[in-house]
Amino acid sequence: MxxxxxxxxxxxxxxxxxxxxxxxxxxxxxxxxxxxxxxxxxxxxxxxxxxxxxxxxxxxxxxxxxxxxxxxxxxxxxxxxxxxxxxxxxxxxxxxxxxxxxxxxxxxxxxxxxxxxxxxxxxRGGPRIFTPKPAGPGARRVALVGAGPASLACAAYLALEGHRPVIFEKRALPGGLNSTGVAPYKLHLADALAEVSYVLSLGVELRQGAVGEGVSPEELLQEYDAIFLGLGLGEDNRLGIPGEDGPGVYGATAFIERLKTDQSLTLNGLRRALVVGGGNTAIDVARELAQLGVPDVAMVYRRERASMSGYAHEMAQARMEGVRLVERATPLAVLRDGERVRGLRVAISGPEAGEQDLLAEGIFLAIGQSKLRAVASLFPGVTLDSRGCVVVDPISRRTGNPKVYAGGDCINGGKEVVNAVADGREAARHMIQDWPTAEAA
Amino acid sequence: MADLSIDMCGIKSPNPFWLASAPPTNSGEQVMRAFDAGWGGAVWKTLGNPIVNVSSRFGAVDYNGQKMMGFNNIELITDRPLEVNLREIAEVKKRYPKHAVIVSLMVESKQEWKDIIRRSEDTGADGLELNFGCPHGMCERGMGSAVGQEPAVLKEITSWAKEFARTPVLVKLTPNVGDILEPGYAAVDGGADGLSLINTIKSIVGVDLERMVPLPRVGQFSTNGGYCGPAVKPIALHMLAVLARDRHTNRLPISGIGGISTWRDAAEFIALGATTVQVCTAVMHYGYRIVEDMIEGLSGYLDRHGMKSVKELRGRAVGNYREWGELDLNYNVVAKINGDRCIGCQLCYIACLDGAHQCIHLPEGPCRGWHGEPDHGKHPRLEPSPVLFHRHPDPSNRQVRVPVVDERECIGCNLCALVCPVEGCIEMVEVPNNQGFESWQDRVAKGTDKVPGGLYD
Missing domain, CATH: 1.10.1060.10 (Alpha-helical ferredoxin)
Structure with a gap:
């Protein structure tokens, strides 16, 4: 596969x-x-x-x-x-x-x-870890939107219990961030896809299609016994500063996806890279660039190191790999020579306050991802909080629509794979619990 | 530094650490290296008429990562020509006159005993050890443990040996008997000058589950072997103590054998009556070099306790080994958990809950005891404990969940302290009372031994 x-x-x-x-x-x-x-x-x-x-x-x-x-x-x-x-x-x-x-x-x-x-x-044909229950006449049909960890987990547990989950994925590759976003020194694309293949082997169907475009939410609600929204997050956020648009400025997750999937990507000519952000995605990109041989990689963070949301143990690794940290630096403008990026003008706060130009050929923005508000809103009863996250019951992961559940980054704004799995598993458990037992598989 | 030198029924050695009769004492070259490393004596690999051995020969029990906690062998006595062994014994004795060389022997007829004793003593060896213990192979031919398990035969052969021997005769006993006093008495009655014990315990060390053959495997079959190593130490200590407190057998000096790996093990054997100790498995595992620590450790221990000689340690704990009926029924200890040391593994909790008396509770509240009831026993309510959480004082400032002992319910069994992985975390503390010493035998004597709740109440 x-x-x-x-x-x-x-x-x-x-x-x-x-x-x-x-x-x-x-x-x-x-x-x-x-x-x-x-x-x-x-x-x-x-x-x-x-x-x-x-x-x-x-x-x-x-x-x-x-x-x-x-x-x-x-x-x-x-x-x-x-x-x-x-x-x-x-x-x-x-x-x-x-x-x-x-x-x-x-x-x-x-x-x-x-x-x-x-x-x-x-x-290799050895002993099976689990044998799914056969799908009987009482088997339920569940549509899962997005093929990331939350949906994969939810679908797997439904399949093991003898139900019929169908995952809809708009991208060519399933697996969500496990396939396209995890740092390669942790997990390679092939390993992520092998795990997806295992989940599919339990009796999970995967279809390519985008809800709201090819796939209509009304039909899903009509045809399926339950819906699970594992939407993940949207595009990389932008800084909104002059000079940002154009070549040489990359969204972090978009860049990692190319690193893992795009055979045409090279880093030729990139000698100095700036990574804007202080979270784990910023550290990942910085470490990947350093490990790929970019001689000078610096992280640009608007506050001091202690305030970074990235894990201290990851940052320590990054420092050992040669990644520098520019603290208390707020980006003001991307500097360009014509088309080509020349660097980033930042405002330094604190004792050495002032403006500074950091020179670089590439700038990577890891300042969060947008929320996919539109897809969630297509399902009546599903609501979003002020951050744009889908609102669910914390125990059952059920949304305002009793037929619709949600989990993963779209409900928590971006946490770990393990949190998404917990969401998916609990949603599956509560779906099964809430279906009248006489009709269940 | 304390005096470690030993005189065991006339056999002198610079320290009590001897190598037992086994592969480490198979040849002169080995024994000389062992003496160079510091061993005080060696009991030569048993001489007799040469035999043939099988391949493979050894098996072991590993436990949770520790290799060779128990060890098993199906090797027989020496497979080298008698003449070679005797020549090498004489050479060792000539080069190491102050070390003890004891020749272990195993033959059948009275004439053979006479001849082999004469030739062994001609080497200048310091003494003889009669191998009445080997529980595999040789016993099928009427020797080894076949002798040790028949007190009359043991006594007779011992008396033959005493008839022919000019040097001291030690009788090596097998533990494969119901009561160790029976062969012990037979050895005394046969005139033995000393005892050594234990030989190995008859055993099957494991089974190859793919081939369905016990271990160690010799082609498609296996046979029972002799078990030794650290796992057998408690059995050896018990048999030693039984002989050491019996008035008939404790007239003879004893060489203690069985799972001794460290100076501490050796000190325990000596405290229970051993004059010397013999070591094999630990040397087969780590080599002769372990004796350096054994010598240092033992003399350090003696120094710390103001003992000038290892002789002062000998038998010190024998008098405190009693019958159950002589123990104090009014003595009471309870477990105390030291929150500063606790790491929150809850192993004491689960051990007490499932394996003992349900007296340790999670910090969040009482355990569920019998039949799902919130608590159990005489005291239905568990009072809230002041120590629920302990914050470690180091910079990590980690919070540890410290379990709670219900001291009124604790019966003082030691289990929690035994399972606790952290030294000094759980202590068993005496709860003083004014009831005085009273044993079961005292109660029987007073007629107050009846415990209500029996068959006819």
Whole structure:
């Protein structure tokens, strides 16, 4: 599946795996260090509440299939989450070994070992991790809008329970940000698409089509028993300053998508790059540029380092890779020599206040993404809050329209993959709960 | 520095650390390297008529990452010609006159015993050890544990050996018996000068689940072996203590064997009555070099406790090994959790809930005890505890959920302290009372031993 998307050479191929797969011996040695806490803090820290001590003990006893089952039962995208989760601030960060001043258990790497091993074995015709219930006459039809992590998770859990989910995706490639947005040293496109293939193998249908354009919301509401909105976010935000429009200024997520999917993208002539923003996307772009060999990469952030929303452990990595940080710098104008970008004029605040020109050939804007207000508004009863996020019940993820649920970045404004999976799983659970049992599959 | 030198029924050695009769004492070259490393004595790999061995021979039990917690072998006695072994023993003795070299022996007829004892002693060896313990292979031929399990035979062969021997005779006992005193008495009655124990425990170390053959595998079959290593230490300590407190057997010095890996293990054996200790598995795992720490550690311990000689440690704990009926029924301890050290793993909580007496609760509230009731037992209400959370003092300022012990319910079993991974976090603290010492035997004597709630109440 998706072979054509993966043929040819893309820039992400130059970025190797930052945390390679464990060998079985390495995994067992680390698994045996786990204390097997009860009521463990790592489980409490996981948005999908994976029973971490149990899956780790299963690795220790060489029951890798069982370990994968424990993980995927709670988090069907446990494979990509193992690689993209900020474990330093979630499970690993809460490991009791930290309180003992000892090296915590590498939970993410163990989760990757279990899921990658079991998924590859299943793909090769080995034992199935899960056998979906057969779709009986009571099977429900659910339309899911967008093929990102939230929809994939919701669809997978519906399929496992014997229902018929159909995902509508407007892009050529499914997977959402797992395919097009995650830093390549964490997860490559091929790995993300392999995980999508697994979800589809559970009985999930994928159709290409944009709701509101080719696909009519009225028909979805009529034909399906429930709708799940996994819309994600829209275009990269713009600064709104002079000189911004034109070549040499890139939206961060659009750029990462090209890095991962566009064979024609090169960084020729880019010697100095400025990344505007202080969040995790800004750090990702900066690290990717530095790792791809751009000699001078600087992040431009309007406040001081302590206020950055990006994770401290990611920023520390970026600094080690040579990324500079320009603090308290507010962009005023993109400077150009004719068409070509020459740099960015910023206003520095604080003790050394004043204007400064930062020279660069490329400027990358990582200052958030717009909200896809339009699609959500096509469904009657679905409302948006002041930030543009879809309003849902926090437990069931149901919107103002009782047939419509939502999850992922479109309800939280942009969080982790693991949060999207939790949304999708809980929405599926509540859909099934709320359908009259006599008619359920 | 304390005096570690030993005189065991006339066998002198610079320290109590001997190598047991096993692969580490197979050859002169090995034993000399061991003496150079610091070992005080060596019991040579058992001599007899040479045998053939199988391949493979060893198996092990690993536990949670620790290799060779238990070890098993199906190797027989020496497979080298007698003449070679005797020549090498003489050479070792000549080069290391102050170290103890004991020759382990295993033959069948009285004539064979006579001849092998004479030739062994001609090497200048310091003593003999009769191998009545090997529980695999040799016992099928009427030797090893086949002797050790028959007190009458053990006594008779011991008396033969004593008849022929000029040097001290140690009898090595097998643990594969119902009561260790029976072979112990037989050895005393046969005239033995000393005892050594334990030999290995009859065992199957595991099963190859793909081939359906027990381990270690010899082609398509396997056989039972002898089990040793750290896992058998408690069994050895018990048998040692039984012999050490019995008036008939404790007249003989004992060489303690069984899972000794560290100076601390050795000190425990000596405190329960051993004069010397013999080590094998730990050396097979890590090499002769471990003796350096054993010597330093033991003498450091003796120094710290003001003992001038290792002899002062010998048997110190024997008198405190009693029958259950002699224990104080009024002594009481409860668990105290030190919040400063707790890391919040809740292992004490789950162990107490599922494996003990439901007396430890999560900081958020009481555990659910019997049948889903909010609490259980004599005290239905758990009072709110003042220590619910503990904030670590270091810069991380992390908050740890510290479980709560219901001290009125705690029966002082130790389980929580045993499962706690952090040293010094859970302490078992004595709860003083004024009831005085009263054992079960005291109650029987006073006629107050009846506990209500039995069959005929």
């Amino acid at each position: 998706f072979d054509s998307a993966l043929s040819g050479v893309r820039l992400e191929d130059q970025l190797p795996d930052a945390k390679p797969l464990y060998t079985p011996g390495q995994a067992r040695a680390e698994a045996e260090r786990c204390l097997y806490c009860s009521d463990a803090p790592c489980v409490r820290a996981c948005p999908t509440e994976i029973d971490i001590p149990t899956f780790i003990k299963k690795i220790a006893t060489d029951n890798v299939l069982g370990a994968a089952r424990t993980i995927l039962k709670q988090n069907i995208l446990g494979y990509s989450c193992a690689r993209v989760c900020p474990v330093e601030v979630l499970c690993v960060g809460s490991c009791v070994y930290n309180d003992w001043h000892r090296e915590p258990i590498p939970i993410g790497k163990l989760q990757r070992f279990a899921t990658e091993t079991a998924l590859e074995e299943e793909a």
